[in-house]
Amino acid sequence: MLKTAVVLFNLGGPDSLESVEPFLYNLFCDPDIFKLPFGQKLFAKIISSRRSPKVVEEYKLIGGKSPLNEWTELQRSMLEDSLRKNNYDVDVHSAMRYWKPLTQETVIKVENGKYNKIILLPLYPHYSITTTGSSFHEWKRHYTHDTSKLVYVESYQTNEKYVAAINERIDDSLLKFPEEVRKDVQLVFSAHGTPVSLVKNGDPYSHQIKETMNAVMTARNNSHEYHLCFQSKVGPMKWLEPATAKMIEELASQNKKNLLIIPVSFVSDHVETLFELNIEYRHVAERVGIENYVVMTGLNDSKLFVDALKNIVKQKL
Numbered sequence: 001m002l003k004t005a006v007v008l009f010n011l012g013g014p015d016s017l018e019s020v021e022p023f024l025y026n027l028f029c030d031p032d033i034f035k036l037p038f039g040q041k042l043f044a045k046i047i048s049s050r051r052s053p054k055v056v057e058e059y060k061l062i063g064g065k066s067p068l069n070e071w072t073e074l075q076r077s078m079l080e081d082s083l084r085k086n087n088y089d090v091d092v093h094s095a096m097r098y099w100k101p102l103t104q105e106t107v108i109k110v111e112n113g114k115y116n117k118i119i120l121l122p123l124y125p126h127y128s129i130t131t132t133g134s135s136f137h138e139w140k141r142h143y144t145h146d147t148s149k150l151v152y153v154e155s156y157q158t159n160e161k162y163v164a165a166i167n168e169r170i171d172d173s174l175l176k177f178p179e180e181v182r183k184d185v186q187l188v189f190s191a192h193g194t195p196v197s198l199v200k201n202g203d204p205y206s207h208q209i210k211e212t213m214n215a216v217m218t219a220r221n222n223s224h225e226y227h228l229c230f231q232s233k234v235g236p237m238k239w240l241e242p243a244t245a246k247m248i249e250e251l252a253s254q255n256k257k258n259l260l261i262i263p264v265s266f267v268s269d270h271v272e273t274l275f276e277l278n279i280e281y282r283h284v285a286e287r288v289g290i291e292n293y294v295v296m297t298g299l300n301d302s303k304l305f306v307d308a309l310k311n312i313v314k315q316k317l
Contacts, residue, residue, distance in 0.1 A: 004090045005115040006083075006313055007106060008076055009122040009135035012096025013066025013270050019099065020056050024048035026098040032134035055271075062274040069099070071268035071300045072123065078306045083313060090313070091115075097135050107142040119151045119316050121309065123267050125162055125212065127155040128194060128205035151316045157208040158215045161308035165299050166216050166262070173260050173296045181292065185258045186225050186251055189213045190277060191265040193230035193239045206240055212264055227251070231281075232272055244277070245284045252288035259285065261295045267305060269298035 014023040028034055028044035036043055059065060072094050080092035091113065095106035110118060120139060124131040136152060143150070156162060174182050191209045199206050210228065217226055229247035230240040242250070244261075251259060261281070263273045278295045285293040299305040 001089050002116045002317070003114065004088065004313075004317065005110050005113055005118045006079065006090060006092045007110065007118065007120050007139075008072065008079070008092065008094045008309075009103075009120065009124070009132070009139075010068065010072045010094065010096055010268070011131070011270075012072075012099030012102075013068040014059060014099065015065050015069055017056050017059060017064055019065075020059060021048050021052040023099050024052055024055065030097070030134055032137055033130050058271055058275045061279055062271060066099075066270050067274070068268045068270035069096070071298070072096075074301055075123065075268070075306060075309070078301070078303070079309050079313070082306060082310050086310075086314075088313075088317065095135070095139070097138060103135065103138045104142040107139065111143065111145050115149065117151060117317070118149050119153065119313055121153045121312060124265070125155060125159070125267065126157050126191075126205050126208040126265060128203055129198065130194060130203075131205075153312055153316065155204075155208055156308065156312055157212045159308045159312065161304050161311060163212070163215045163219055165302045165304035165308060166212075166264070167219055168302065168304055169296050169299065170216070170220070170260065170262060173262075173294050176294045177258055177260075177292050181258045183224070184256075185260050185292075186227060186256050187217075187262060188244070188247060188251070188259050189216075189226065189228045189262045189264045190231050190244045190247075191228070191240075191263075192232050192272065193243075196238045196240060199240070209264060225256075231276055245281055248281060248284050248290065249288050252285075252290055257289065257291040259290055259293050261293070263296060263298060267299045269300060273298055 014020045025044050025048040028047045076092050076094045083090045093106050095103040122132040122135055177185055194205055213228055227247055229242045229244040231244040233239045261277050266273060282293055
């Protein structure tokens with residue numbers, strides 16, 4: 001029987017306040033995000049030490065660490081259990097790009113595991129060079145065995161079960177609104193932004209985000225008015241627009257007072273959903289007179305999402 005490894009890729013996140021700065025250092029060292037001709041490590045050291053006090057304060061407000069690591073571990077174990085129940089001889093590993101377990105640690109485990117096939121499965125449903133691309137590059141830098149065993153999953157932005165998992169969360173979230181306004185709720189899809197230059201260079205991410213949003217809305221027969229915006233801009237470059245904060249202000253100016261914020265590019269809650277969407281942009285919403293502001297819970301422990309991952313793995317087997 002074929003012995004298979006599935007490797008789940010994710011960003012990782014600081015597991016304590018002390019690990020915020022080294023986590024940021026690893027992030028700013030990534031040549032797929034910050035491409036410098038020289039001095040990258042020095043740049044990473046300076047930027048991470050400057051930014052970490054602010055970021056530490058954000059993590060203090062969401063429990064002192066990133067829950068992304070725990071959600072990824074739960075998704076990993078749920079997927080492994082589900083595949084083994086279907087009689088697949090499979091081990092599921094996780095590989096984090098910027099925190100533990102780092103990709104190079106997972107590579108060593110997988111190389112020692114005598115697998116016939118290795119499926120590389122990002123927990124990023126949409127392909128960007130800054131996420132999936134970066135994780136694949138890091139894997140290739142460390143993996144030295146038979147590359148013919150490797151199977152790459154590039155994206156799965158319209159996978160039926162993934163779309164259903166988002167809709168299940170949307171339906172749960174709508175119940176948090178007063179019944180008389182539910183039909184008027186604006187569905188605001190908020191995705192992590194990227195620089196516009198990436199789109200011009202052919203990065204498919206922003207198009208795939210739109211495909212997910214359209215698939216979600218088609219599956220629910222366009223039940224509500226909906227909008228797409230982008231968050232988490234860093235630096236002076238031009239980024240994808242409209243920005244999430246601007247979208248909230250714009251909807252308020254149109255007298256649309258009930259917003260459901262749907263984090264669409266993330267499959268686990270972490271600082272960008274729990275702090276940025278739930279705390280920082282809530283202040284924006286309150287300032288401009290939004291009456292009901294609800295942030296959808298991440299896919300986290302969603303069985304439907306794990307079913308999506310399972311179906312993708314089965315197709316590759």
